[in-house]
Amino acid sequence: MATIPALSQPEITISNGRAVTTSFAVAEYFCKRHDNVLRAIANIECSAKFNTLNFEDVTYTDAKGEQRPMYQITKNGFVFLVMGFTGKKAAAFKEAYIAEFDRMEKQLWEQKQLALSSPAMNINYPPRGSQITIPTPR
Numbered sequence: 850m851a852t853i854p855a856l857s858q859p860e861i862t863i864s865n866g867r868a869v870t871t872s873f874a875v876a877e878y879f880c881k882r883h884d885n886v887l888r889a890i891a892n893i894e895c896s897a898k899f900n901t902l903n904f905e906d907v908t909y910t911d912a913k914g915e916q917r918p919m920y921q922i923t924k925n926g927f928v929f930l931v932m933g934f935t936g937k938k939a940a941a942f943k944e945a946y947i948a949e950f951d952r953m954e955k956q957l958w959e960q961k962q963l964a965l966s967s968p969a970m971n972i973n974y975p976p977r978g979s980q981i982t983i984p985t986p987r
Contacts, residue, residue: 859946861953868953870927870946872920873909879934879942883919886930890920895929903929924950 860874872890876883890904903926908916922930927950931943 859942859949861946861949863953863957864921866957867923868950868957869905869921869923870950871907871909872922875922875927875930875946878946879931879939887918887920889933890922890930893930899925899929902926924954 857878859870859878861868861870863869872886873883875881876886879886893900893904903923905921907919907921909919911917920926924947927946931939931946934943
């Protein structure tokens with residue numbers, strides 16, 4: 850009897866203030882070949898605008914030190930891409946990935962709220978109409 854390895858954590862990172870994953874991480878997580886995931890993304894039937902917003906063409910360095918193509922994928926792009934992945938195992942993987950995206954997005958939101966509520970953001974302005982003395986350089 851074969852042993853099925855436990856699911857690893859989906860790989861979600863923060864890039865430019867957004868939670869993203871990569872085509873390479875999706876391939877590994879769903880036990881698919883990366884070239885097949887790249888092909889699925891290239892052939893995805895969505896609008897050009899959706900594609901541009903959710904699939905960024907990037908590269909990674911492989912074990913030989915060579916640059917290889919890869920996509921950086923948003924949550925919406927991920928959901929669109931994996932709709933075509935079928936079976937019970939794929940369904941469990943999808944749920945875990947979506948939950949991890951939600952967790953990372955919540956973490957980003959909390960960090961923004963914390964930054965907005967920090968004392969550095971609470972500037973005490975003088976009352977309207979009062980005089981302000983600005984020192985002149987000597």
